[in-house]
Amino acid sequence: MRARRAAWLVALLLLAGAVQAQDLPLPERAERTAEVIREADTVHLPQGALEGGAVSRLRLDGTITSRAWRLPDGGQSTLERMAPLRAALEKEGWKEVFSCAADGCGGFGFRFAVPVLPAPAMFVNLFDYRYLLARRGTGEVVEHVMLFVSRAGERGYVQLTHVGPAGTAEAAPAPADPAPQAGAGSLDATLREAGHMVLRGLDFASGEAVLGPGPHADLAALAAFLAEDPETRIALVGHTDNVGALDANIALSQARAEAVRARLIADHGVDGARVEARGVGYLAPVAANDTAEGREINRRVEVVLLK
Structure with a gap:
């Protein structure tokens, strides 16, 4: 059964110097959950493992196309899902820059x-994922592709991010069903499946760590989630944009995470021993900081399920 499913192909649009589509092997019933195309933008992709508390990242400018797919139940490991994708890229002339696993x-x-x-759109199991960065081309015509594979339960998730020269985006067919909007899933379901989630609706003033009066629906939902199982533990992780010095941003993100923790304890009766608070400043962006929109996205507090 597994071999038969792997034999089916779905088109994943990769962008080459002369824009063309290629086939990568995904199960027939793979469902595309998101497509984001950013013309003339910047992205930072890891080119090495975490070392000394930091990840070396490659800054890339150009047209950035990110797509994600949800794969059907199949019992395959992330290695089994990544291997044919890697082989297909190598066949098309892509050279590995860096790869790693969890x-x-x-x-x-x-x-x-x-x-x-x-x-x-994309779920990541912090204990089971695989990453690949590859490049193709020479001189001024160089493109990069990132593959990120993870799974939640028996379902697999694949993200492909391609960076090519500005103006090379290729229109892709729209998914049969609209992709779910970010943040649309319930906190309970997202935490159980992905293991982490951005807390929505937190009202911090710019540069401040005082949490506003709310209401904060996600905090109430998080407290209810914790109440279901007294053994559950979480970490609150604060993030900032890249405006200002790193030390100041780490301190601010730590203070914001601690403010959220304090609110959970004071207003929702959560046991503080079950909640850690950490800040990483601007070291883990989810969008380029070159635009106001990107900086706003990066300013966040995430909840991470520890147990």
């Missing part, structure tokens, strides 16, 4: 240095 990448710290599309 703990070998740096686990939690590395994942948040990868520009992953938000849930529910």
